[in-house]
Amino acid sequence: MAISTRSRYYATVKDRSEVRKEASTPAKTKFYDALDRDSASKSFRQIARETAPSYSTACRWKKDRIAIGSPSYRRLRTRSAKLGRPPIINPSITRKLIDPAKNPVRDQTLEAQLEFHNIHAHPKTLTRALLRDTKKGRKYKQAYVKKKLSVANKEKRVRYGNEHLHKSIDEFWSHIFFTDETHIDPSATAQGWILREQGTRYDEPNIEERSELSGNKLHFAAWVNWYSKAEKLEFYHDEEESTEQPKRPPKPRKRMYEEPQEFDRRIAEWNALLPHKVSIKPKGNSMTQKYYTERLLPVYITTIQQARFSQPYLELNRTGDLVDWWLQEDNDGSHGHGRPSQNTERIQPKGLATNLKEDNWISTLDHPPQSPDLNPIEGIWCILKQRARRYTWNTLDELKEILQEEWNKITLEEIRERIAEMPERCQRLVNTGGAPIKGAKW
Numbered sequence: 001m002a003i004s005t006r007s008r009y010y011a012t013v014k015d016r017s018e019v020r021k022e023a024s025t026p027a028k029t030k031f032y033d034a035l036d037r038d039s040a041s042k043s044f045r046q047i048a049r050e051t052a053p054s055y056s057t058a059c060r061w062k063k064d065r066i067a068i069g070s071p072s073y074r075r076l077r078t079r080s081a082k083l084g085r086p087p088i089i090n091p092s093i094t095r096k097l098i099d100p101a102k103n104p105v106r107d108q109t110l111e112a113q114l115e116f117h118n119i120h121a122h123p124k125t126l127t128r129a130l131l132r133d134t135k136k137g138r139k140y141k142q143a144y145v146k147k148k149l150s151v152a153n154k155e156k157r158v159r160y161g162n163e164h165l166h167k168s169i170d171e172f173w174s175h176i177f178f179t180d181e182t183h184i185d186p187s188a189t190a191q192g193w194i195l196r197e198q199g200t201r202y203d204e205p206n207i208e209e210r211s212e213l214s215g216n217k218l219h220f221a222a223w224v225n226w227y228s229k230a231e232k233l234e235f236y237h238d239e240e241e242s243t244e245q246p247k248r249p250p251k252p253r254k255r256m257y258e259e260p261q262e263f264d265r266r267i268a269e270w271n272a273l274l275p276h277k278v279s280i281k282p283k284g285n286s287m288t289q290k291y292y293t294e295r296l297l298p299v300y301i302t303t304i305q306q307a308r309f310s311q312p313y314l315e316l317n318r319t320g321d322l323v324d325w326w327l328q329e330d331n332d333g334s335h336g337h338g339r340p341s342q343n344t345e346r347i348q349p350k351g352l353a354t355n356l357k358e359d360n361w362i363s364t365l366d367h368p369p370q371s372p373d374l375n376p377i378e379g380i381w382c383i384l385k386q387r388a389r390r391y392t393w394n395t396l397d398e399l400k401e402i403l404q405e406e407w408n409k410i411t412l413e414e415i416r417e418r419i420a421e422m423p424e425r426c427q428r429l430v431n432t433g434g435a436p437i438k439g440a441k442w
Contacts, residue, residue, distance in 0.1 A: 031061055035047055097130070098134055098137050110123040110127070150370075157429050160368045161429030162426075164423075165426045169420060169422075173226065173422050175226075175324070175326060176226075176325075176419075177303060177327050178225070178376050179221065179377065180330060182221070184218050185218075220233040221234045221296050222234065223377070228412070229410065229415060230299075233407055236295055248275065251267075288334060292335060293352040293356055298356075301360045327357070327363065328364070328367055335353055336353030336354040336357070373442070376421070380418065383410060425439075
């Protein structure tokens, strides 16, 4: 009689991913009992013919018992490679939570999102599941735009996208001079560093007075193009930064029969009414059209005139015509882009800026309102201001030197990367109905 191998167990389990449907447990048990009982008197083929569905099945059952021992008596199923119970939050749930169309409460806390979707799990469990099943999904700082776009401005942005969607870099976007005026808060200096020992942070020698908040008063402007950029920043409004002394009330004189105590009292009252010096600072980034026409617009016009007569800029388009240059400005009132008159019969008079551009044959590219995301120089301002925050300064002259130095370091490749995004941004305008665009560049 053959030796029973029921007690034998091998830890090594063969791959059973392609195991066929097994027979019921009683049928396998009947075959194993007959094999142990009659193997000495009967041949294996005869035992298989009497107790197994087929000879090949009997051979497989015999091999299974030799390989895995007693577990072969049970129904063999495919076993999972992962140990433990299945996760509460599976990949389908995490994909649903990061999908903007399926999760309208993505801007709320994780607890609120779990309650909204009726998911019974801890926020830490959700955090681990997002990191496991998504591309580093977690809560990040949200990207904001400054103003909410109106419906009319969104329609103008869509028209802008449809008009310039299929225009190439070589024949259109590379021939635009992108201009803009911006400002920086001189008090927004980076936090200073000091060499000290641990535990001496609040010692008197290690404490520095914070600079006074002076507001947005350092204004500058520049232009960028596919082929070049402005050599220097144009700092403006400096001539308006003056200090005036308000008119003082007349000093009282001593009366003929006045007591000294009464005269001293009137002098004290006069001193209390003396006004302090008032510093006149420009508000925001405002300027008049006259100031823009006299101070900044001639710089842009001179640059375009030089580009027209410069040999490297002389190019022909597909039709053989000379490619002209465009000037892009935002819709600030100082640029001459005033609101059209509501009365159709009334002729809107042209401003100083418009007349100066027409006299010099300057073609202006229509720019939709509330659209800093369609001006590549805005991305360059982001680079400039971010790098300027690394420094500390004490005077406006030092800040101007820092800004000019960092402006000189901006490369042509960085400018071209932002201009090259314009066709894609126009496509996004059409797809999203003019919604704000927020990208990695700006």
